[in-house]
Amino acid sequence: MAKRILVVGGGIGGTMTANSLVHKLYPEVSSGEVTVTMLSDSPDHYYKPAFMYVAFNSFSKNELKRPQRSLLRPEIQFVVDKVAHFDFAQNRVRTQSGAIYGYDYLVVSTGCVPSPERIEGLKEAGDHFYLHEPARQLADRLARIEKGRIFITVTFPKTPNVPHQCGIAPIETTLMLDEFLRRRGVREKIEIVYTYPTVSQLLRNCLFLQKQTCEVLPSIFESKGIRFKRGFTLGRVDPDRKIAYSEEGDEQDFDILMSTPPIRAVDAVLDSGASQAPNDEGWLPTDRETLQLAGHENVYVMGDTGDLPVSKAGGTCHNQSPVVVDNIASSLRIGYPTAAYDGKVIAVAQMGLEAGMPLWYDYENDVEPHPPTKLGGLLRKSVNRGLYWAVARGLV
Amino acid sequence: MTEMSTPATPGSAGPAAFQDPDTQAGIEHLAAKVAPLLQANRFDNVVDLLSLVADGIDMTDERTIEKLMAAFEGAMAAGWTLGNAARMAGSVAGNAAEPPSLFQLARELRDPEVRRGLHAAVTFLRILGRQTGP
Numbered sequence: 001m002a003k004r005i006l007v008v009g010g011g012i013g014g015t016m017t018a019n020s021l022v023h024k025l026y027p028e029v030s031s032g033e034v035t036v037t038m039l040s041d042s043p044d045h046y047y048k049p050a051f052m053y054v055a056f057n058s059f060s061k062n063e064l065k066r067p068q069r070s071l072l073r074p075e076i077q078f079v080v081d082k083v084a085h086f087d088f089a090q091n092r093v094r095t096q097s098g099a100i101y102g103y104d105y106l107v108v109s110t111g112c113v114p115s116p117e118r119i120e121g122l123k124e125a126g127d128h129f130y131l132h133e134p135a136r137q138l139a140d141r142l143a144r145i146e147k148g149r150i151f152i153t154v155t156f157p158k159t160p161n162v163p164h165q166c167g168i169a170p171i172e173t174t175l176m177l178d179e180f181l182r183r184r185g186v187r188e189k190i191e192i193v194y195t196y197p198t199v200s201q202l203l204r205n206c207l208f209l210q211k212q213t214c215e216v217l218p219s220i221f222e223s224k225g226i227r228f229k230r231g232f233t234l235g236r237v238d239p240d241r242k243i244a245y246s247e248e249g250d251e252q253d254f255d256i257l258m259s260t261p262p263i264r265a266v267d268a269v270l271d272s273g274a275s276q277a278p279n280d281e282g283w284l285p286t287d288r289e290t291l292q293l294a295g296h297e298n299v300y301v302m303g304d305t306g307d308l309p310v311s312k313a314g315g316t317c318h319n320q321s322p323v324v325v326d327n328i329a330s331s332l333r334i335g336y337p338t339a340a341y342d343g344k345v346i347a348v349a350q351m352g353l354e355a356g357m358p359l360w361y362d363y364e365n366d367v368e369p370h371p372p373t374k375l376g377g378l379l380r381k382s383v384n385r386g387l388y389w390a391v392a393r394g395l396v
Numbered sequence: 397m398t399e400m401s402t403p404a405t406p407g408s409a410g411p412a413a414f415q416d417p418d419t420q421a422g423i424e425h426l427a428a429k430v431a432p433l434l435q436a437n438r439f440d441n442v443v444d445l446l447s448l449v450a451d452g453i454d455m456t457d458e459r460t461i462e463k464l465m466a467a468f469e470g471a472m473a474a475g476w477t478l479g480n481a482a483r484m485a486g487s488v489a490g491n492a493a494e495p496p497s498l499f500q501l502a503r504e505l506r507d508p509e510v511r512r513g514l515h516a517a518v519t520f521l522r523i524l525g526r527q528t529g530p
């Protein structure tokens with residue numbers, strides 16, 4: 001019988017991995033010894049980082065999505081059906097439609113879910129840019145605000161040493177916000193306050209989740225008149241009075257509360273019982289080198305749904321994908337996984353509306369901040385506008 | 397552009413770098429190497445080219461990138477789709493022990509994917525005709 005590889009999740013991690021699996025295992029796939037199936041709950045693939053630009057009215061919905069089928073090699077069987085239950089012990093999943101899919105190897109890349117409702121009052125009074133609709137709502141507010149106070153908060157998962165989604169996004173959007181309001185000619189009348197919680201992964205009282213970057217931030221913010229505040233862990237929000245309360249006992253008023261909200265794994269992962277993460281966050285316990293799910297050698301975890309200390313970013317998936325592909329291929333061919341993930345993450349940060357800063361780090365080395373440039377900005381825009389779709393196809 | 401302080405990298409800081417004997421030797425070596433080119437004015441085009449590249453970067457904006465990337469994606473996606481079809485079709489046909497009979501081939505037309513492919517091919521020809529017409 002053919003060996004069945006099942007990929008759950010048609011986001012960036014699942015898509016590039018399914019494509020690369022077919023490429024890597026082409027002899028076995030073309031002879032029918034191996035099948036690759038993808039289950040995803042959406043017929044469309046969204047370029048999620050563009051939600052950030054939606055908040056500044058510079059990306060429309062049709063520009064940031066493509067039909068998922070068009071991004072997949074034809075050898076992949078693609079089924080639009082949501083996984084309702086993972087049965088890791090029995091090597092199978094059950095979908096919303098009631099179908100059962102067995103597998104020999106499983107790749108879980110189901111991402112994470114922004115969950116502002118996990119902080120009292122945040123859903124009602126806060127804004128965020130981690131999904132399309134909330135980003136549209138924020139865009140309307142940012143396009144209209146004439147004066148007042150924009151208060152920025154960042155919430156980390158309660159699971160120790162697990163970051164929020166896309167570590168650099170709060171800084172990127174703060175700098176974009178500053179330039180956006182300047183272009184609108186209203187910056188003088190709007191106060192921007194950037195805050196960071198007391199605990200950010202292994203750091204305390206910083207402005208970013210890595211120390212070197214944290215140290216250069218004050219001078220950048222000061223040069224732009226952006227106020228910043230350490231030690232503000234959002235505890236609750238009073239939507240009527242428009243006040244954000246911190247767990248440290250502070251209270252701050254706002255006209256717009258631009259938040260990085262709590263996140264969690266998707267329902268099926270949460271309900272699988274495989275996670276011991278506190279606060280019902282559901283991160284799957286993932287081997288930091290092989291990327292296997294703890295206790296299940298034939299299950300691989302990628303991207304946002306894992307519990308690794310690295311950024312929940314597409315640039316992480318990009319470096320995890322070859323490891324997952326190599327490990328499944330070598331397990332099939334020689335009986336054991338051979339590749340190890342070194343924690344590498346690559347990205348091009350958007351620093352303001354025009355400049356960009358390529359960055360990379362891994363388990364051992366932090367990001368070394370360097371001056372953002374226009375060329376870096378053009379590279380980022382090229383990724384946004386086209387290169388991403390080559391990456392998803394597994395071509396870059 | 398955003399100001400961001402650059403962390404000092406050991407060994408490369410400012411004029412002190414020129415005091416380093418290895419650096420001095422390297423510069424002397426480089427100077428000796430480029431001296432004939434300098435004397436024969438061979439750098440004019442290189443400098444002009446650099447200037448042109450710098451102009452190009454300065455002139456490129458979001459709109460230019462959007463157009464360039466739309467062209468890139470269009471070409472990449474078309475090439476990818478056709479390449480995929482050729483690869484998989486070649487593999488399927490190559491793996492068949494016997495070529496299908498005419499009757500079996502005709503039966504393939506019942507497959508909606510085959511009909512969709514034919515429809516796309518016929519439409520492709522129609523549009524090609526439109527674009528090459530008077």
Ligand SMILES: Cc1cc2nc3c(=O)[nH]c(=O)nc-3n(C[C@H](O)[C@H](O)[C@H](O)COP(=O)(O)OP(=O)(O)OC[C@H]3O[C@@H](n4cnc5c(N)ncnc54)[C@H](O)[C@@H]3O)c2cc1C
Pocket residue numbers: 008009010011012013014039040041042048049050051052081082083084109110111112129130131165166169266268302303304305312313314315316317346347348349
């Ligand atoms: C505003 C914003 C800005 C960002 N900026 C950057 C950036 O600049 N650089 C960067 O590298 N990263 C960035 N990211 C992060 C990046 O988008 C994610 O880390 C990346 O998409 C994670 O990939 P993934 O495959 O783990 O999950 P996703 O890409 O989220 O994909 C998950 C997929 O699983 C599907 N799915 C979910 N549940 C089920 C189920 N039960 N059954 C079947 N299918 C399911 C979903 O439909 C989706 O297709 C940003 C994210 C956001 C929101």
